[in-house]
Amino acid sequence: MTAMATQSKIPMASESEYYEVRPIPGKGYGCFALKAMKRGTRILAEEPLLVVPIAEYLQSDIQQAFDKLSPEQKDIYFSLHSGHGQDPKLWPSRIHPTVEGKERQRIKEQHDARTGKQPSLISIFQTNCMEWNKGAAVFPNAARFNHCCNPNACFTWNSALGKETIHIMNDVEKDEEITLSYCDMIHDKTLRLWELKHYGFTCDCRACTGDEDDETTFAYHSALRRFRLQELERETRFLRGPKLYEGAVQPDFVRQLLQLAALHQEEGDYTARLASVFLDLALVCEVSGDLKMAEVAAGKAVQVKKDCQGADFPDYKKYVEVLERVKVKLGQQEV
Ligand SMILES: [Zn+2]
Known part of the structure; x- marks a missing residue:
């Protein structure tokens, strides 16, 4: 998903009658409502660009799926935000000796992707993938929506349609940013902070930046x-x-x-x-x-x-x- 950082390429979101992708100064891009919309409005139904049908995936699983894409699709994939370049000190640097084989390799690959200097297949997948049946998939349009801990829209994988859908869940005004929650909405601030660290950003919504000890907030x-x-x-x-x-x-x-x-x-x-x-x-x-x-x-x-x-x-x-x-x-x- 799109986090709040500068993207280097132009987003490839397809035309929508409901929203458009606009730059946000200092924050990359976001999706903004083209009109006022009520709860229940379906603003997106999108087929996956790239699917990894297993939950515990390795770099080679993503590579296999990526190799099947057309050159245009590969460009779209690499236009998505990547949460690489994170401070290695933010993450555990050691793996317990009982963690072996494939699991050890998986943890190492993911750590390297997060802390690497360049966007990679894994760092983009980590930042943008959404649940898909028993695995995960990348939906380039759905990935353009920014996070908020009190979002106005929600996403779900609809297996009957074979599409990821996004619905408005709190009425929006024209020009309002449409947001999703990347983490569990009932989690407290510490837990949300930890969950969002995986995407490489710190949330600046009113639930995260307000004073939790001040009754007026x-x-x-x-x-x-x-x-x-x-x-x-x-x-x-x-x-x-x-x-x-x-x-x-x-x-x-x-x-x-x-x-x-x-x-x-x-x-x-x-x-x-x-x-x-x-x-x-x-x-x-x-x-x-x-x-x-x-x-x-x-x-x-x-x-x-x-x-x-x-x-x-x-x-x-x-x-x-x-x-x-x-x-x-x-x-x-x-x-
Ligand atoms: Zn927040």
């Missing part, structure tokens, strides 16, 4: 919310998924799910994670017989899911089925 409230979100995640993790119906009988469970949903929304985190909290809330309320509440929660789950991933996302149907089932049960109850 956004950073203070954001840090509090993220802390509570992490706590609630830990408290509810084992009662969700396959154990959801065990959770349903816990006295505090519905309240915890409602708090999770409220905090994600306050933080502007309208991603699939919020949709899944609403879905679990709907299922728990359905089981406990509170069908009115189940209907409201399922309705929200469907809306958030559609807004952040689209109605063509593989498991969207599951969300619609829950809403329809609850509606049928409610109808039967009212007869």
Whole structure:
């Protein structure tokens, strides 16, 4: 992905009716809205340029994929930002002797790419790759979006479409920069800093630069919310998924799910994670017989899911089925 550093070449983003790539003084490039857009607008659906179908990749895996590209595609790849040139002191310099073979080689290659003097196949891949099925891929247009810890857009790999999609998740004004979060939105500042170090930059968003000890700042409230979100995640993790119906009988469970949903929304985190909290809330309320509440929660789950991933996302149907089932049960109850 594009970090906040100067790029030497002109970006190759294809024409879009939703946004354009513009230079940002001192920061390289960013993607700016060509018009006001609402949550749920799909601004990009892009096929991968280069795919490495395994998670633990070596330089040779990227080379193999790169060799298949056309000369134009190779130019696009090398026009992307690279997070090389980092201070070696920022990274561990030794590898434990028990780490052997391929894993040892992988760590060394990645370290050399980060601290190397020139952009390389790996340094560009590290900086720009996004999750792709069980591996990772580079999407040159999606890679142009800068990071923000409270972004206004979100990205997802849609395997049904075979494309990476980006949706607006918080309404944007014309000329506003459109941003994505490269790290987990509920992580605290220290953890985010560490995650972003891999991309070779330090975030200057208001959650990162504000004073977390000053109650009048956004950073203070954001840090509090993220802390509570992490706590609630830990408290509810084992009662969700396959154990959801065990959770349903816990006295505090519905309240915890409602708090999770409220905090994600306050933080502007309208991603699939919020949709899944609403879905679990709907299922728990359905089981406990509170069908009115189940209907409201399922309705929200469907809306958030559609807004952040689209109605063509593989498991969207599951969300619609829950809403329809609850509606049928409610109808039967009212007869
Ligand atoms: Zn930040």
